[in-house]
Amino acid sequence: MKAGIVGANGYSGVELIRLLLNHPYIELEMLVSHSTNGQKIQDIYPHLTGVLNHELEPFDANELAKRVEVVFFATPAGVSKTLLPECLDKGLLCIDLSGDFRLKTPEEYEKWYHQAPAEAARLETAVYGLAEINHKQIEGAQFIANPGCYPTASLLGLAPAVKDGAIDLSTVIIDGKSGVTGSGRKASIGNLYAEVNDSVKAYKLGAHQHTPEIEQELAAMSGEKSAITFSTHLIPMSRGLMCTIYATITKGYSEREWLDLYQSFYEKSPFVRIRPQGNWPATKEVVGSNFCDIGLSVDGRTRRLTVVSVIDNVIKGAAGQAIQNLNIIKGWDEKAGLSLTPVYP
């Protein structure tokens, strides 16, 4: 299958390139950029020297429809809502890595992304691509809204407990920490070395655009609407994301029973690894892979469950999950192109 990437010269785009070059059923055909048309991808990214010699081309839906079957949009919020519908209308399979089509309520997008939403009718047609939870809906889909990085780690960390009704949703607190690639390759003062190094910084408290996405999907799992507390922090590392999640327990399970609940929930999910008791995951143990590792702690004193969930933000949080979704859509091996061992140390 021939593939195109719009936003190929961003961090998620270039990770899609790396992963798709090793995918057994994909041939990379068209790389689209915004400001660097005509340049070769290896001129922008010297690590691709001798690996890929493609030119970056301007966006052209007709050209994409002529040359590829699947298009990945790795563009900032606000771009795919204008470019992607034309590709859908031409019959292309579209996987959007941005937040433009994740929220089903247009007003919520406007409120949290501070811009006009995509057309409501289009929002209806996008399948939320959290592969482990929405597997059935993803099979055969034409259009995927790939989840955000924090929602991926948070929802995978919460799903078994929420679907079992074992926690009180109104008590959920998510403490998120992300490496700097999470904010993309564009230049910004907040991402300068001297600003980020040797420091940990809280940002977008009470205002993070992933808040309504997590709430929407928790409501879909539980049938119950509730507001969460979600706080995000920037960590001086390139890749990796951790969500430490707290919630009050409503069922009297032992620590062993909690682990059994999580292990059996993810029995058929090749990318979720549940850690044994007392073994909490570190970002370093998943970076470079499509794994989401989850560790649990149960405190009988406070009746609180603590879940630690880690991913590589650019892989399981973006490019890897997008490819996992394509594999599911096509009925290929879910692990095709994604059998990656984490890079350690």
Ligand SMILES: NC(=O)C1=CN([C@@H]2O[C@H](COP(=O)(O)OP(=O)(O)OC[C@H]3O[C@@H](n4cnc5c(N)ncnc54)[C@H](OP(=O)(O)O)[C@@H]3O)[C@@H](O)[C@H]2O)C=CC1
């Ligand atoms: N980085 C991460 O960990 C994650 C990112 N995402 C989401 O994935 C998307 C891409 O993120 P990321 O790779 O980090 O972003 P980057 O800023 O690194 O890259 C953005 C890409 O989009 C292109 N672009 C910008 N404006 C336009 C436009 N108007 N038309 C066409 N192309 C455009 C840029 O091209 P040019 O440089 O030529 O302007 C660049 O190739 C975002 O929506 C992000 O929120 C989701 C999960 C995790």
Ligand SMILES: CC(=O)N[C@@H](CCC(=O)OP(=O)(O)O)C(=O)O
């Ligand atoms: C470290 C950092 O700044 N991360 C970004 C992640 C952005 C992102 O992935 O945005 P969408 O999923 O909404 O497209 C942030 O917290 O806003």
